[in-house]
Amino acid sequence: MASLKNVRPDAFVTLLVDCLTDKGFISELERIKKYVNEYIVVPVEESVPAIARSRYIKTSMRKYVEGDFLYVDADTVWNAPVDVADFTQDVMGVLDGHCLLTEHPLKKGIEEEFKKVNCNPGVEKYVNGGVLFSRDSEVSRTFFDLWHKKWLETSTSGYFIDMPSLNCAIKQIGDAFALLPDTYNVQISRSWEYFFDAKIIHFFTGWQSDYFESPYLFQKKDFWNEIKENGLNESILKIISKPLTAFERTLGVYGNSEKEFRDTALFGFIADLYRCRKEKGTFYFLEKLVQFISLHWLSK
Known part of the structure; x- marks a missing residue:
């Protein structure tokens, strides 16, 4: 509103x-x-x-x-x-x-x-x-x-x-x-084709349950937590006034082929390991193992 x-x-x-x-x-x-x-x-x-x-x-x-x-x-x-x-x-x-x-x-x-x-x-x-x-x-x-x-x-x-x-x-x-x-x-969780001409952007709060946070601020839990705690302060109103620019500073873009990979069970499994990673946990062990294989086997 x-x-x-x-x-x-x-x-x-x-x-x-x-x-x-x-x-x-x-x-x-x-x-x-x-x-x-x-x-x-x-x-x-x-x-x-x-x-x-x-x-x-x-x-x-x-x-x-x-x-x-x-x-x-x-x-x-x-x-x-x-x-x-x-x-x-x-x-x-x-x-x-x-x-x-x-x-x-x-x-x-x-x-x-x-x-x-x-x-x-x-x-x-x-x-x-x-x-x-x-x-x-x-x-x-x-x-x-x-x-x-x-x-x-x-x-x-x-x-x-x-x-x-x-x-x-x-x-x-x-x-x-x-x-x-x-x-x-x-x-925008379906297509970005119409984003830059948008009258109304439907960002779907359900995105927040995905493996990684979206780079779009309206899909971030921290954004909504700040509103709950502080209301619509000056910084939030500034973001609301320019919804086409409401992104993290560092932003990557991926296409259909990468999306297909991200939809695989293997990616989901690795993403879960990464999300729940500990300094000496399973993710870091696998990361070191893959680094070793890449260096001593795949590079040949």
Whole structure:
């Protein structure tokens, strides 16, 4: 929200919060409210697990918000204002991974999610739920009713993901859905193709569980820990104001062939050893062994 206000100070921000969060995080919410024009508390039953509350609200938000709106996930940062002329249909979004499902690098994992929730949308164009436009129309209301109903159904599996149900609802409304330009949801853990023209950068906080920290500051735990402790201080606001330059000073770039290597079990095994390394542990023993072999055998 702070980054949005930076690129569009007059933007009207609506924040939806479940009733339990509203009562339990008063001090944190007070810091957030200064960026909010409209604060709406959504009734959610106590039986809904904490991990599911945001999805409960997300799939039903059309009931609580008046007018056209652009929904944006929290793990995003704004780089440029939107162009209203891009919003041409009742419901709009961006492809997950910026590609067709058949070309998606995580296709197997996505299909496993379909099995877990017993919901295969049967679509070629699999849409990401991070940024969605909704027109205040009967079609859009029908879409959200379909999405929420399907999400409640898939949630009985114990998995509360919302994208399979999202894409089921999109398929049902047909031509009333259209794709937004990819720059509205630049998913940098999937592709960097649209990064430098981005309006909204979707950095995925889930990246933090990877083997090594990302060089992009918005994906670093230290960055978020500083915000939790000190709020949006001057140094953080400076980073937010220039999201295209928010990188470590020393930065490497790797292509598809190196990514394939990094996705292997062997790389993961070595990465685990490195991450948990001790001065005289297994990693250093193997490192010395490989150095010896390289020097006395491979060099010949």
